Amino acid sequence: MPVLPPETLHEWNLSPAEAVALQSRLASRVVLEDRFAPVRRVAGVDIGFEDDGATTRAAIVVLDWQAGGPPFEVVEQVVYREPTRMPYIPGLLSFRETPAALGAFARLETRPELVMVDGQGIAHPRRLGVASLLGLWLDLPAIGVAKSRLCGRHDEVGDTRGEQTPLVHKGEVIGTVLRSRTRVKPLYVSPGHRVSQAAALEWTLRFLHRTKLPEPTRLADRLASRRDASGRR
């Protein structure tokens, strides 16, 4: 799908302090209301690192929601790698991950109506996790589904599948802590962009099958870790 040149993001070439300031500015543009086109194709995104961090790898799996499931029909999938440009700094992970994710989207033929990302949405100190930055950049509805907490506090979640409790940071509800599987570490679900808090949770629940992760993210995760992941399929 057509995407602004990822290079633009690299060219920001920001110091940590500048990146922090930019996050705050961009966060003001995040939309927390449902602004969807009818959802048919949903993209699951997973970004990870190889070679001790030297390489960034982004995997995308596009599912057809209207075709029914589970199992959901896989419409397209892409794995894309490029040299890592920035170190890992808590709170600035999105700058490290997003360039590769944009490279992967640029190589995707399908334009999804919804994006689900492995990482935080607004459940971030400055309300701009990877899912928000990616959603803004692509101008698509995006949801963050993280496997652990970055910031905020919450009550203990019941240990049974389906139980949930709000994630609160500085008096704001920034997400939902969701027990996706009984006796398994909970997920941290938050809106990325163009999605309400309620819809972010609803879509996540809709894609939850028997596993800890919702299907889009789970399949992207799995695709990323395949030995023969040579690109497309």
Place this chain on the structure above:
DNA sequence: GCGACAG
């Protein structure tokens, strides 16, 4: 000042 800290 002391911890915490997405992937």
Place this chain on the structure above:
DNA sequence: ATCTTGTCGC
């Protein structure tokens, strides 16, 4: 994140 085999559960 990643390094890794077996093992338990659906």
